[in-house]
Amino acid sequence: MKKALVLMMLAGLWVAGPVWAEGSAAEQWQQAYDQVIHLMGPYADSVAAGLARPIKCGTPWMLELALTASPDKMRPAGPYDRRDTMSFTYGTTHFLLHYTNQGADSIYQFNRQDSVTGVPNFIFEAGKAAERCWRRLVDTLGFRAPLSDGYYNGGTGGGGDGRMDIYFINAGSYYGATVPESLQATLPQTATAYMLMENDYYGFPGYEDDRVSALRVSIAHEFFHTIQFNLDLTETEGSGDSRSTAWSEMSATFMEEEFYDEVNDYLDYLHYFFFFPQWSLRAGYYNPATNWQRWQSYHMYGAVVFPLFLKEHFGTAIIKEVWDGCASAPGGNWWLATDVAIRNASAASLNLRVMFFRFALWNLFTGPWARSGEYYPDAAGYPNPTGSFQENASIKRFAREITAYPASVTIPDSLQPDNLGADYILLRNTSAFPAGLEVTFDGDRTKPWAIQIVGLPVTVSDLGQTIFIDSVTYDSTVTTIRIPNAADFDKIVIIPSVISGNALRVDYSLIVAPLGEGLLQPNGGERLYPGATYTILWNFPDSVEDVILELSLDNGGAWSTLATVPNSGLGYAWTVPSTPSDSCLIRVSDAAGGEPSDQSDEVFSIVSVGENRIVDPYPNPAWVQKDPFITFRGELRASEAGSTGDMVVSIMTLAGEKIVSLREAASGGAAEVLWNLTNESGEIVAAGPYLAVIEFAGMTEVKKIVVLR
Structure with missing residues (x-):
């Protein structure tokens, strides 16, 4: 009950989700059914041949059929429902596998059989993979087992008994699909299910000589969907062909890597995530009628890096905790459950907003920018940050690349970040500005942002020296970030992230300009404590040899000299005095003649300590x-x-x-x-x-x- 209460409390912060397409339930059901027939029916192979790569999973369509079906349509007949045509079965402890050697559904290498069981090797390996997944997920990690269908049809269930049924059919463009079968009256969020698996993986790129690897990752993926259906069948947003099943799909893809990390099938889908970082983690569009829609349908599979990121910080158990949170309330709430899980795993010191901020930074260090021993273990195999999208070379990772300054940057609608999305702005030629650069950020002031700035060294191959320059949480005012050491870097990357739960395409703009002369900090509003060491920074021309630093405790009425120091660009380490005041200013001047001279724009405070x-x-x-x-x-x-x-x-x-x-x-x-x-x-x-x-x-x-x- 505690988790459900926490979720309801958080709902006040993460309000309504994106607005999705709507229509009558009958229209949505027919649309999903037509799509299933199109991609899994008699012309499945020809449809698949026209796609850049197979569609990872058909479960979103099957889920749409279940969630919009009237009772008479819960088990629709049609070209994809060919369960009664299977000639053979093979049983394991928890699974009953159905297959045939006839027609288009004939399995791969039917005549190559296991020497002990006498069943085809392809089916035998499928059974082994399924049992391996059950042992790890149910017996070890403690996930709720899939619902058994043995309680209906006189105890024979949907496929002969109460074990989980797996049917092998010519699924055409799919690796597989999981089909909800019987919704539970007492637990309306749950349903029994069966699995549909591709019968031979013919034409699947990279698997021409290794069909079993494709089979194994597909089993891991679809079996996790059967577990999801006994936790929260309704973990979706929206309806129709815009129903988002993003968390269901990214976490199922995560299980492929969890069980078979040597296969790395997920790598083929990462382009659809890394070259569209502005799209929300909550986005999932599974009607591939146009290129943009198809790319977004693949995006949620490339977003597998998010659960991989969570695992690197908190272990695999956090995936279970998120799903347990999903089960505590109907409907789409996975981001709320993720927030709760992160808080629990970090003793309340972290939350989803903080971790998404960090996630956006991790996603920069991929391909040749990967750092050994840091970030994602397989990051070197992820897309090159400066490369191009494999299906359209005009699409880049960076929303903008800036090479000349000053630069005023506006972002078109299509590149503006959604909630739980991020942009990447690349600044080149930064080493040409010894005085530094200044970034002024102005965004939609009704949305919470986080802005990170990262410097890459002049020797780009030495990424171990990458420096995290600054980060700010943007609120209701224009934010200015100064980079006085911009010349130390070959490149600088600005990462604006939207950390609201409900916004789409959030507008912002940037101005990047050479840093002007004068005092950089303290510049007003700071709270300094007696005895602390604070670095006073300024930017003066190289012709100035030494500067005088002065302090006023009464808003400029009187000044006392702190020090005369070289104009080295390194600043001055000042020990804050134990004289409290809320009207402090610092002034810096050329020691030779008083000009140039500059002082804090606004007052800052030296805080009085009342108690130990x-x-x-x-x-x-x-x-x-x-x-x-x-x-x-x-x-x-x-x-x-x-x-x-x-x-x-x-x-x-x-x-x-x-x-x-x-x-x-x-x-x-x-x-x-x-x-x-x-x-x-x-x-x-x-x-x-x-x-x-x-x-x-x-x-x-x-x-x-x-x-x-």
């Missing part, structure tokens, strides 16, 4: 790729600012095993301990949650921290 306290660790979570440290900070009340003492931080596993212990002395009213995410041997720790036991000023607090990769 231990500040929450930050950043938390920490990403190994971009966060060099987690900072632990303790602050003393003003009356004790001159006191000395140590802060001790012990990093522990959740089981209480010590990873490392760190100690720093207090100075200037505060103490800071920086943990570099390593153990006592200097090795980066594994991703996951940890405990930090913090001792400071007579206080002991335990904080939960999370390390992610």
Whole structure:
């Protein structure tokens, strides 16, 4: 009951989904039925020959038939329903396989038979694959077993007994399909089902000499659909040929890789995801009448990288938790269930929005940009970020490539990101701007955005030196991000992500311009703590040798000199004084003559510490790729600012095993301990949650921290 309650609470944040096509149930049923006949009927092979690649799965059409059918149409007769024509059966513990050696449905190499069972090798291997999937998913991971159909037809079920039925037919353009058969009156979200499998995989690219590998991944995919149908048959959005079954299909494709990672069938579908990153993870269009519709019908299979991403962070068990969440409420809510699952797996330190933000970053490092040991394990085999879509060379991964500055960038409707979608903007020739660049982002202010900026080194092959420059959460104002070290990079990538649950094609624009001269930070609104180290940054011409830095605590009424330092471009590490004020300004000037000179645009604050306290660790979570440290900070009340003492931080596993212990002395009213995410041997720790036991000023607090990769 707790999960259902959480889902209802989250529904207030993730409101109505995209608007999908509508029509009467009868029209939708007929449309789906006609599509099934078109692709699985007498002309299936000729239809398949006209497609760039086989359609991964026919289950979305079968699901549409079930969800829009009247009672008399729950088992429609037709060219795809050829169960009564099967001549042979082969049974395993949990499955009954039906096949024939006659006509177009004759299985692959019928006469090559297993020496022990006497059944064709093709069928024997199918049975082995099915049982392997059952053992792993049901017996080991604890998924709810598919519903048995043994309770009807006098105990004979739909195929002879209560075991799961698998029928081998000439499915033409499909690897396979799962058909809901009998909806449950007491559990309307669930149904019995049977599996349809392609009989020979003739003409399927890459499988000319290895039909069994195609069979195995298809079994893994379709069997997971039978499990889904005993959890939530209604895990869809919309209706008709625009009904989205995105999560059902991407998670079923995930199971192919989970069981048969050596096959890598999913790689053939990644182009349809990586070259359309602006499309929502929730999108699924399965009527391939036009190129765009066909590409989107493949998109949800390429989106398998999302459950793969979740697995890399939380393990395979999170897929089960998401589906358990789907089962807690009818209708499409997988993104809500995913949010709950992420919160549970991360001790409430993460959520779907944060993880999608990270997911968008992972999707940059593919093909030749892949980094060994980081991001997706198979990323080197994923599409090249600077390549072209394989079916249309004019379609690129990057929504825009900018080579000259200043540049004003608008994004056409077709490239604007949907909810749970992202764009990628590539800045080239950035090393030509030693003074830096400035990015001004202006987007639809009613939608929550996240913007990441990543710099790639001049030696592009050395991607181990990739630097995560900045990230911001865009809210209701124009956002400006300064990149003073733009010249350090060969390329810079801007990644705007929409992290709302219901928006389509969200508008935004960018201005990228050379950075002007003057003070960069602090520039107004900052809250600085006494004793903290803060870097003052400015940008002056190379002709200026030294600069004077000054501080005002009264909005410019009086100024005191902080330091005279070289104009090196490296900034100045300033120790924040223990003088509280909410009217602070910094001024930087040429030490030789006062000009150029610039000061903070708005006031910033030096915060008064009223009580001794231990500040929450930050950043938390920490990403190994971009966060060099987690900072632990303790602050003393003003009356004790001159006191000395140590802060001790012990990093522990959740089981209480010590990873490392760190100690720093207090100075200037505060103490800071920086943990570099390593153990006592200097090795980066594994991703996951940890405990930090913090001792400071007579206080002991335990904080939960999370390390992610």
